[in-house]
Amino acid sequence: MKRTTYCGLVTDQYLDQEVVLKGWVQKRRNLGNLIFVDLRDREGIVQLVFNPEVDADVHKLAESLRSEFVVEVIGKVKARKTDNPNLKTGAIEVEVNALKILNKAKTAPFDIDDNITASDELRLKYRYLDLRRPEMQKALMIRNRITQTVHAYLDKHHFIDIETPYLTRSTPEGARDYLVPSRVYPGHFYALPQSPQLFKQLLMGAGFDRYYQIARCFRDEDLRGDRQPEFTQIDIETSFMDADEIREMTEGLLKDVMKETLGVELTTPIPEITWNEAMNRFGSDKPDIRFGMELQDMSQAVTGAGFKVFDMALENGGQVKAITVTGGADKYSRKQIEAKQDYIKRFGAKGLAWVKVTEEGLNGPIAKFFNQEASAKVVEAAKAQVGDLILFVADSRKVVADSLGYLRVDIAKELDLIDQDQFAFIWVVDWPLFEYSEEFDRYIAAHHPFTMPNEEDVALLETDPHKAHAQSYDIVLNGYELGGGSIRIHQRDVQEKMFKALGFSQEDAEAQFGWFMDALDSGFPPHGGLALGLDRFAMLLAKKDNIREVIAFPKNSHASEPLTNAPSLVAPKQLEELALEVELPKEE
C-alpha cells in the first residue's frame, strides 16, 4: 500500500479519513484493553490506538510490537479525547484496523531520544540509530536546506556548478595532504585536495566567469571540535568582479540561506570591520559582536602609576589593555579570577591584573598603585562603573589580543551575556598579506599564496612584504570564521614576487607551480571569490557546538570511523599492486 503521508504530518485535516502510515515504533503501552503505539518517522510522531473491538487479530499482533519495529498500518483518523499540544499531531489519533510488521528490531543500545546520555563513541558505532533521533534528523535537514538554497541562489545568479578533481597533486604549502598511491606509476601519489583553489582559478582562466561547487576538502591534521579529516566548503569564484561586488553577492546568498533555513531576516549590508580594528576592539580576527565587553586601551591611563609589569610591557613596545565585566565585582571572587589567569596562560599571557570598582575606589591587588586621580583615569579608560570588574593584560600586541579576546568570550558565556537567538555576521577586511608562523619560523601567507595584495602594496612585496595588506575578506558569524576569500593574483609577475616573498627559490616555485604560472600567461582575467565552511554554517544554524552533529558519518577524534572500522588493514595483494611496504616504527 502506498503511504498517505508522513506520521508527523497527520493533522486534523485527515479527520475521519482512512490513512496508510509507515514508520518505527517509538513506544508501546497498554491501557486497559487498549494498546497505544507512538509511531515515528522523519517528520514526527503520531499516536496509534489498537482496540480489540475494532479487530481482535490486529490487536493481538500489536501485542508483539517492540521499540524500533518497522510497521505499516491502515487506520481511521479520530479526534483525541485529550489533545497533546506538544505534538503537531496531538489533536488526533489513528484507530488501526490493519497492521503489517515490515521488520523487527533487536533492543537498541540506547533510546532513540533527544536526551541522549550514550558516549560519543557509542553514538558513532551505532550511527544509524543515533541519526534516528529527532535532533539529528533536524540538523541534517537544516544542512540540506542550506545546500538547496545555495544551489538555487547561485544558479539564479548564473553561476555554473563545476566539479574539480579529488585525485590531484600534492603541494607542500598548507596543511598535511592525504595521499593516494598510484598503481600505474609506482612510487607516485595523488593527493586529496585541501581546497579546489587552483582549479577554480583555472576555471576563471578558462572563461567560465562564475563558478561554484559544494566541494569536499581533505586535511590530515590533528582533530579538534570543529575539524574533521574531510569537510565541505561552498566554493565560489568569479571573474571581473571586485571585492565589494563579491561581498554583495555573498550577502544575497547568506540572506536567502537565513530566510530559507530558519525564517530569519538578515539585514544587509553586513557590517565591515578592518582586521586591525577587529584585533584592537575584540582581540580577535573573528569577533563575536553579539555582546560588548570590548578591549580598552589602558596604556595612557596606567602610565606613571608605577606598576612595573605595565611599565615594562609598554617599554618593550607592547600594550596594556583591559576588558570590563559589568557587575563583575560581585560575580567573581579572587579565586575565580585566579582561575582565569590560568586559562589565559595558554595564549602566552604571564599574568592577569585586576581591580574591582567600588564606591570607595579601586579594590584588588594592584589598586594600591593608583591614587584617586589615577583611579579615575583607569575607570574612565576602561569605561567602567561602580560594581564592575576590570581585567588587564600587559604584553605584546598578539598576546594581549589573544588573551583578552578569548577571555572576553569565556566570560560572556559564563555570565550568559550572549543572545543565543541572534545571528551576528560581520566582514573582516583588509587582512595582512602575511603572518608570522612560529612553527616554520618565517612569514607564511595569511590566507594562501594566491591572494592579491592591495594595489598600493604590490611594491612592498619586494621590500617589506610583512607590511603588505591583502584584498581579502573573511565572513564571521557569532565569533566563528564562517568563510573567507580574496581577489586573486592574475598576473605572472605578481605571483612570482609573492612566491619569492614566501621564501621560495625561483627553482622551487617553478617546480611546484610552474604549470600554474604558465597558465597565468595565457590571458587570465582579474578574478576573486570565497569559500564558506558548510559544516560550520550548518553547526551554527542548528545551534550545535561540534560539526560532528551536522555530518551524517563523521570520524572520531582519532580520524577513525567506529561504525565500519575504517581505516583498516588491507590485503597484501593490494599493497603489492601499489609497490608499497608498511614499515611500522619499532617499539622502544
Next chain:
Amino acid sequence: MKRTTYCGLVTDQYLDQEVVLKGWVQKRRNLGNLIFVDLRDREGIVQLVFNPEVDADVHKLAESLRSEFVVEVIGKVKARKTDNPNLKTGAIEVEVNALKILNKAKTAPFDIDDNITASDELRLKYRYLDLRRPEMQKALMIRNRITQTVHAYLDKHHFIDIETPYLTRSTPEGARDYLVPSRVYPGHFYALPQSPQLFKQLLMGAGFDRYYQIARCFRDEDLRGDRQPEFTQIDIETSFMDADEIREMTEGLLKDVMKETLGVELTTPIPEITWNEAMNRFGSDKPDIRFGMELQDMSQAVTGAGFKVFDMALENGGQVKAITVTGGADKYSRKQIEAKQDYIKRFGAKGLAWVKVTEEGLNGPIAKFFNQEASAKVVEAAKAQVGDLILFVADSRKVVADSLGYLRVDIAKELDLIDQDQFAFIWVVDWPLFEYSEEFDRYIAAHHPFTMPNEEDVALLETDPHKAHAQSYDIVLNGYELGGGSIRIHQRDVQEKMFKALGFSQEDAEAQFGWFMDALDSGFPPHGGLALGLDRFAMLLAKKDNIREVIAFPKNSHASEPLTNAPSLVAPKQLEELALEVELPKEE
C-alpha cells in the same frame, strides 16, 4: 566599471546604448583605417570596431591587441551594415570609445576554436585553454543544467541531500579500491568509495526516508572511453517505495532534465523490457532501440539444412540467430563482410555466416545448403526481402548475443541508420541476480550483493542461486547504461543467504559485513533506489563520445593529469609519517 552584460548577449535591445564589456580577443583584423575585434566570453562573441575618428588613442592601443588578451571596453551599440545571421549578436557591433587591457597573453599552443586538431594530450596539458572553446563551455553548461535540475526536482519531492564519507573502508567485492594510508594508525588504510551504497542504505535505516547525493565515486581500473578513475553519480535511495514507484519518480526526474537541458519533451512512461527479452531481441542488456535490425532466431529455419556449423551449435544447446541488413546485399562486398567476421571474433564468435537475398534466391558461401523451400524459410525467419543481407552467428547463447548485438550497432552506425536527434530511453528489468564471472570462475552479483531477489526466488538462494532473478532495473539511453538500481535486502537472514550464495564463508561475511548485518537487525525499512551516471548522461546530452569531454579536468588513459603532473613523487617525510616504503618492482 561594472559589466553591462555578457559579450554574447549584446543584441539589438542595446541599440544606441553605451555598454561596458569584458572578455577575450578572439581575433583582430584591420580593414582600411578601422580595426575589428571579435570579443569572446562564455555566452558568445560580439564585434567591436575601433575607429580612429572616434578616439585616436584608443584606436592606437587596439593595434596592440593579440588573440586571448583580456580587455574591458566601453562603447556604443550600433547596427551593422551587413548582418551576420550566424551570430546571436550579428545584427550589431560596438563602436569602442574606451579600452583597457586587463591582461596580456602569450601565443596559445592551439587556436581557441571548435575545429580543434590538437592531440588529446596537448588539450589536457593546456586544459584551461581547451575549456575556452565554445563546445567545451557548452558541454559543461549542459552538465550544470542537469545537476541544477536534479537538485530542484529531488528537493521538490522531499529528498534530502546528505553527504557520505569519501574516506571509508576497503571492501573486497567489486572493483579495485583506491587506498589512502592513515597516519594515525600506521599500516591501516582508508578506501575511496566505489559508490555510497552501504551508507545510503544506512541512511534508510536511520529513517531519512528519501536521500540523494551527487556523489563522486572512485575505481582503480584500467581506463576506457567511458571510464575515469573518479566519476560522478546521481545517487538516490528511498524507503517504503516499490520498484514501480521508484521508476515513476525517476521518470519524472528524467523528464525534467530533458526539458531543462535540451528542451526535449520526454514521453513517459518509459518502455520496459525484461533482461531476457533484451538479450533475445537486441543481443544486449543495454539495447539501442533507435533502430530495428533485431536478432532473429533462425534455429528452426536452418534445422535440417545440413550445414554442420549450425547443426553442431544447436546440438550443443546453443543458438543460430541472424540480423538482417536492409538493402545490405549491395552495400557489403564479400571482403567487407569478412572484415565483420574479424570484428566479432573479440566476442568469442568462431565465424560469421551470411547470405544475400536476390531475385534468384539466396547467394553466398552457405547458400548451397538451402534449397528453394529452405531458402524461403530462412528469408521468412530473418524477416528479409530481396536486396537484404542476412548475417548469422551460431554459438552459445552468450556468444551469439554479444556478437550479433555489437555487430548490429556497428552496422547501424556504418550505414547511418541512427537518428542522432532521438533520445531513446528504456528500462531493462528482471535481471538475473547472479552472473558468471570468467575472471573469478564463480558466480558474482550481477549488480551488487545487496540486491533483493524476486520474492518467489528467495528460496532459490539456497538451491539454485543462478536461477534467481532480482528486483532490479537499469535505465538505458541510446544503447548506454545510464544507470541502474534495485530494491535492496532489508532483512538479515536474506542478506546472510546472499553472502553464502556468493561463496562467502560465514566467518568472512561476518568479518567484512558483520557491522552492516547488525544494522539490518535494528529495524531496517524496506528500501531501494538507483544511481545515474552523471558523466555519461552529460556526454549523451552534449552528443559527445567520451566522458572526458564533459569533465572539466579529467585524467588521461594512464590515469594521470598532464596539467598538474599528478600523480607525482612526494617528500620522504610524507612517506615516513605514513610508515610506508616504496618497493619498486625490480627491472628484469
